[in-house]
Amino acid sequence: MISARGLRKSFQQKGQEPFEAVRGIDVEVRRGEAFGFLGPNGAGKSSTMRMIAAVSPVSGGSLRILGLDPATDGSQIRGRIGVCPQEDSLDTELTVAENLYVYGRYFGIGRAEVRRRAAAQLEFVQLTERGGAKVEDLSGGMKRRLTIARSMINDPEMVLLDEPTTGLDPQARHVLWDRLFRLKQQGVTLVITTHYMDEAEQLCDRLVVMDKGLIVAEGSPASLIAEYSTREVAEVRFGIGENESSAGAVESAVGRRAERVEVLPDRLLIYAADGEAAVAAVHDAGLQPVATLVRRSSLEDVFLRLTGRTLVD
Numbered sequence: 001m002i003s004a005r006g007l008r009k010s011f012q013q014k015g016q017e018p019f020e021a022v023r024g025i026d027v028e029v030r031r032g033e034a035f036g037f038l039g040p041n042g043a044g045k046s047s048t049m050r051m052i053a054a055v056s057p058v059s060g061g062s063l064r065i066l067g068l069d070p071a072t073d074g075s076q077i078r079g080r081i082g083v084c085p086q087e088d089s090l091d092t093e094l095t096v097a098e099n100l101y102v103y104g105r106y107f108g109i110g111r112a113e114v115r116r117r118a119a120a121q122l123e124f125v126q127l128t129e130r131g132g133a134k135v136e137d138l139s140g141g142m143k144r145r146l147t148i149a150r151s152m153i154n155d156p157e158m159v160l161l162d163e164p165t166t167g168l169d170p171q172a173r174h175v176l177w178d179r180l181f182r183l184k185q186q187g188v189t190l191v192i193t194t195h196y197m198d199e200a201e202q203l204c205d206r207l208v209v210m211d212k213g214l215i216v217a218e219g220s221p222a223s224l225i226a227e228y229s230t231r232e233v234a235e236v237r238f239g240i241g242e243n244e245s246s247a248g249a250v251e252s253a254v255g256r257r258a259e260r261v262e263v264l265p266d267r268l269l270i271y272a273a274d275g276e277a278a279v280a281a282v283h284d285a286g287l288q289p290v291a292t293l294v295r296r297s298s299l300e301d302v303f304l305r306l307t308g309r310t311l312v313d
């Protein structure tokens with residue numbers, strides 16, 4: 001569906017050197033999979049998505065979408081994919097259903113067919129009852145669902161979703177994830193950018209981790225965690241300002257039970273196969289953290305390991 005080789009995007013800046021947002025990435029997305037671009041703000045995810053959506057020209061390398069070249073076949077590509085941009089770009093003056101009609105007509109779909117598809121899509125995103133409502137009266141989660149319905153109006157083979165659940169509450173995120181999962185079950189290829197590691201873990205079959213315009217790792221969520229982290233992580237929290245100063249003592253206490261200890265401003269992360277044993281060793285050494293928690297490793301830990309930074313500041 002997507003094949004990128006040495007893909008680059010640079011932006012000209014007045015009186016300065018061009019800024020390279022994407023610095024040569026290789027990506028292969030296969031039909032029917034959910035593929036993710038995971039990385040913090042500024043990693044180059046949206047710039048990559050816009051090139052894939054054939055709305056932003058490629059600065060270097062090669063890119064094929066559905067076997068087509070976005071430089072010459074842009075309108076054909078845009079007709080066969082769906083796009084959910086980061087900001088809702090719905091027409092707030094129109095009703096929910098009218099937004100779908102207008103968008104469908106833009107693709108040249110006949111009036112009766114647009115109405116049929118709009119009804120089916122509203123049903124799919126569970127907004128049938130709100131069809132006559134003004135967009136401005138919808139919740140954030142409903143707007144995102146409507147944007148997904150709109151992106152499906154041309155019956156696309158692939159949908160690009162840029163940060164689909166940013167700004168939504170946990171319940172709205174889960175409803176959206178459920179709809180996206182069902183879309184994938186229908187055979188639609190999903191390409192998702194996110195800086196939420198739980199979203200990437202829930203939705204993506206495969207993903208690349210991006211940082212500063214480059215891909216730093218690639219694989220399934222489970223394979224990345226197995227490769228770059230330990231099975232468990234013990235989070236240990238001391239009083240304000242005491243985490244950094246306690247790091248040495250914690251490292252000595254856990255010794256070889258831990259692979260390594262990461263120091264964050266608000267907590268220490270002990271990477272160990274057995275998290276409970278690591279916490280017990282901290283207590284046995286007479287240290288008194290204010291809180292402890294043992295959890296499974298996540299993609300957040302993978303990112304921290306690869307870059308020394310957290311995904312969300």
Ligand SMILES: Nc1ncnc2c1ncn2[C@@H]1O[C@H](COP(=O)(O)OP(=O)(O)OP(=O)(O)O)[C@@H](O)[C@H]1O
Binds near residue numbers: 019020042043044046
């Ligand atoms: N039109 C532009 N002109 C100049 N610089 C840009 C432009 N668009 C993006 N950038 C810069 O390119 C870098 C990558 O931005 P991009 O939006 O692709 O990152 P991202 O990973 O999607 O992050 P975010 O989640 O914040 O959108 C950022 O430093 C950004 O400031």
